Amino acid sequence: MEAKSKENLVQTKPNLMLSALLIMLLVGSVYISQLIFQEISQSYHIDILAARNVFSLSCFFYAISFFIYGPLSDKVSTKLLVLVGSIGTVCCLFLSVIVDSFTLYLVTMSLIGFFAAAVPAALFAYTAKNTPNHKLPQAMGMMISASIVGMIFSRSIVAMLTDLRSWQVAFIIYAGLITAVCLFVPYGIKRSIIQPSTNSVRGTYLAAIxxxxxxxxxxxxxxxxxxxxxxxxxxxxxxxxxxxxxxxxxxxxxxxxxxxxxxxxxxxxxxxxxxxxxxxxxxxxxxxxxxxxxxxxxxxxxxxxxxxxxxxxxxxxxxxxxxxxxxxxxxxxxxxxxxxxxxxxxxxxxxxxxxxxxxxxxxxxxxxxxxxxxxxxxxxxxxxxxxxxxxxxxxxxxx
Known part of the structure; x- marks a missing residue:
């Protein structure tokens, strides 16, 4: 009976939907530049092929950071990792629209990849730990689908808003969407029913290597x-x-x-x-x-x-x-x-x-x-x- 109540504590549809929405937006933030290379190159007066480095660096830092955050998700509160990742991404999105140097812009977009990785890393681990086995494939499928939809949604909505106004306005609106969803994090992400791992983070990295x-x-x-x-x-x-x-x-x-x-x-x-x-x-x-x-x-x-x-x-x-x-x-x-x-x-x-x-x-x-x-x-x-x-x-x- 106690196990069942613990299941119900964390495994509700609103919780899953919030996790999926956060993953969609934060994964999407890594891909927002893919369809607007031309507009970025015009803003910074650079060759259009040089603008591809924006996505390359953002994606690279996202990949590296995911592996960094993975072991931490066993040691640190999910809520904390999600908020740090989301707030860091929002700050970088706002910063990206005011920097006037392409080099600084590259650094800012790379940091978006770094911070954004914290959210899917934390929420994939949280979902895996707090979902009953018979519901796990369905729940994890929702998380993977959210990642995919995030890639598609972010590129499309930012491209359309860029044509309508500018990529700067598109980035600010996207940051606003993440901020709005983050307001529900304190209520939607409960304490995990699985206790943090007693293994050291160093041991986890060595096992992976x-x-x-x-x-x-x-x-x-x-x-x-x-x-x-x-x-x-x-x-x-x-x-x-x-x-x-x-x-x-x-x-x-x-x-x-x-x-x-x-x-x-x-x-x-x-x-x-x-x-x-x-x-x-x-x-x-x-x-x-x-x-x-x-x-x-x-x-x-x-x-x-x-x-x-x-x-x-x-x-x-x-x-x-x-x-x-x-x-x-x-x-x-x-x-x-x-x-x-x-x-x-x-x-x-x-x-x-x-x-x-x-x-x-x-x-x-x-x-x-x-x-x-x-x-x-x-x-x-x-x-x-x-x-x-x-x-x-x-x-x-x-x-």
Missing amino acids: KLLLDKTVVIFLLVGFLLFFVYLGLSSLLTFYLKSSPFYLSATTLGWLNFAGLSAVIGTIITGKLSQIIKERSLLIICLLAVCISVVTIGYSSAIYVIGFGIFALFLFVFGIQPLVIAMLNKIVPINSRGAISSLYLLSCLAGGSIGTYLLGIVYQNMTWNGVIAICVLLSTLNLILALVGIQLIKNNHK
Whole structure:
């Protein structure tokens, strides 16, 4: 009876909805610059390709910080981490609209990535600890979906507001949305029913590093790295490609086109269901093959509706892969290392995304769009081969 009352204490729909809303807005704050590189470059009188560093650095600091905050979520109050992350992000958003140096602007946007990571890191851990096992897949699915919707929502709404007014006004409005939701944090996030870990933070980091000695783990971390290298790198450069000849799309049109990425939510649901009847390994290979086809569709099509379909498919399969790889990694490592492996996988994905955005920008500058697509197809094919090697290693270990 006591256990049931504890469950009810933290596991209510309003609590889950608040967590999902916070994750949506804070994850989204890392992606707000992706569709407005041109407007940022005009504000600071810099080359448009230099503006891509805004997203690359924000995403890189977000990835690194997530792994920093992960162990802390076992030691520090969830409410404190959420408030620190949210208030820090809001302050940086306000600061970003008043700095007159592009270098300071880069620093400010990097700090947004640093502070924003505290919120999903804390709330993913909080949800996992305070949800009954039979409700856990549904609850975690909501958190992952909130992250995906945050990426889509933030890019689209900021692009539209930028066309309507300016990116500075868009950032202030976005900061206002985070502030409004934060008012409910003291009432919506209760004390965890799980006591803080007695292990040292240093011990948690060492255990995570030791996982990198397993070559099967490293292979699947590389799969995540290359997957996001292609996905985020290509997504960012689409802004340049579709705003130039022969398309000349506005930021608003790009914002609407970006909503095709909501297919990512469908992807996580579909592969989660299919994994009950089809082997995860088989599904992974099918999805990686589909990613290759999606890249080709986006890269070599001249019709906007076909490119839109390619974007829909790319998001669908990239995020459909996520629960498959995470499940496979969790089965490889000991049960007490599952939190660490999730942090490492997320770090690999987001580091791949930020590095991909930067390096593919250089390729775009020197080899144009066709060079970018050729490299993305090559890396997607390499990823397929890596996954096959990793699956074979798993089979050999189970013999």
